[in-house]
Amino acid sequence: MSTALPAYRVRPWDVSPEEEPALSHADATFHWLCSLSRDDIRPYLGQWIAARDCRVIASAGSLDALLRQLSDVDLQTAIVHRFEKPGRVVYR
Numbered sequence: 001m002s003t004a005l006p007a008y009r010v011r012p013w014d015v016s017p018e019e020e021p022a023l024s025h026a027d028a029t030f031h032w033l034c035s036l037s038r039d040d041i042r043p044y045l046g047q048w049i050a051a052r053d054c055r056v057i058a059s060a061g062s063l064d065a066l067l068r069q070l071s072d073v074d075l076q077t078a079i080v081h082r083f084e085k086p087g088r089v090v091y092r
Helices: 020-034 038-044 063-069
Strands: 047-052 055-060 079-083
Touching (some): 020 047, 020 079, 055 063
């Protein structure tokens, strides 16, 4: 017997006027991160990074370590991201 899944409501995110400048400022850095080549990303595989103004400003092996490095940085102006290490899948 199957059970119906509950209906979830997706609500639009209403960006406040105070949040808008920070989000718009990060757009260029987001697009820059998306366009990085494999060679550019290789040093950061398996790392958490913080990027701002189209450059990496900090990196660390854990999110806690990264946040400690960023203690004096306004996190609303930075993008925090983890570059996953590619894994190997073995099918048996």
